[in-house]
Amino acid sequence: MDKIILDKNxxxxxxxxxxxxxxxxxxDELDILSQKINTNEIDRFILLKPLIIExxxxxxxxxxxxxxxxxxxxxEQIRRLLDILVIETKKLIELELKxxxxxxxxxxxxxxxxxxxxxxxxxxxxxxxx
Numbered sequence: 001m002d003k004i005i006l007d008k009n010x011x012x013x014x015x016x017x018x019x020x021x022x023x024x025x026x027x028d029e030l031d032i033l034s035q036k037i038n039t040n041e042i043d044r045f046i047l048l049k050p051l052i053i054e055x056x057x058x059x060x061x062x063x064x065x066x067x068x069x070x071x072x073x074x075x076e077q078i079r080r081l082l083d084i085l086v087i088e089t090k091k092l093i094e095l096e097l098k099x100x101x102x103x104x105x106x107x108x109x110x111x112x113x114x115x116x117x118x119x120x121x122x123x124x125x126x127x128x129x130x
Contacts, residue, residue, distance in 0.1 A: 025086055034079040044070055044078060051085040
């Protein structure tokens, strides 16, 4: 297997909570991130804290729980937490994209209906003047 090198620009984006990067992160990159956390090359708090804060699937008490156990988490636990947070982000982005596309379709449809309505109003206006 080829050695995978994690792009430092992507790490910077991840620390900045780039959802586009999280949506495109590969399993191999997740493994590398987890390993770097495990070897203290990347501080687990710097990486995981913003992801935990931003997650929509946890309430404040659950988030606090993860912050409390974060220092004692094993490599496998960190990897699993990263998986969960990344999968959630990917799913939310997919949903957002889907609904944006649906909204655009509806807007086009309603714009056409509105234009047809206005045209009918204009067509009927001369009859009202007579």
